[in-house]
Amino acid sequence: MSGTASRLVVRPRRVRVVASGAALLLLVVFTVVALLLRNTPTGVYFRTSDQVAMVGVGVxxxxxxxxxxxxxxxxxxxxxxxxxxxxxxxxxxxxxxxxSFPDGSSWARLELPDDEYVPMMAIQSADGHHAVQAMRALRELHRSAVQD
Incomplete structure (x- = not known):
């Protein structure tokens, strides 16, 4: 979370680390599988295009x-x-x-007219205190904008 009193930018923390790790793992696994694809005892002959396609799937x-x-x-x-x-x-x-951040929800949301809402996946319960600070800052911006 970054920002000043009049501007706020919030991004999730924990999910970014997990997503980056998962992406790296997928790339490594599919690249290793592509490199080992030619040497299989199944009798099937894999070509270079199959290996490139496997890396492409990983990407x-x-x-x-x-x-x-x-x-x-x-x-x-x-x-x-x-x-x-x-x-x-x-x-x-x-x-x-x-x-709002309803009890049991994974992320915060904006309440709109006619009982509509928009989820804000950047403010996640998994981020703990970071999410609490983001909600406080966002509510303060909302409160000051509505009062003006």
Whole structure:
């Protein structure tokens, strides 16, 4: 979490470490399998293209694992931008009714009108005190923006 009194940027901590480790492990395993692919006693002959394809599968799976390190929340006096695994959306504070972290939830959320909500995967319960600090700072930004 970084930011000043008027700007806040939050990223998950624990999931970034796990996702990076998983991506690295996938790359190593698929590369080793690709290198050993020619020397199998099964009678099947694997070509160089099969080995390259195996490394390519490892790269795709590693990229998929790194999607979990992508979430981010950026907030300022005008609103909050939520980036989850795939999409990014910005919400003005006038549209946000509350910033909440329901009991038992894995991540925080923005409460919107008509009982809608947006999950904020950047603020995760697994991050403990980091998540608590992020929620306090985000609620303070929301409170000061709504009062103005």
């Amino acid at each position: 795709l799976l590693a990229a998929g694992a790194m999607l979990f390190a992508r979430p981010r929340v950026r907030a300022d006096a005008e609103g909050v931008e939520v980036r989850n695994l795939v999409n990014t959306q910005r919400y003005p504070w006038s549209l946000v009714r509350a910033v």
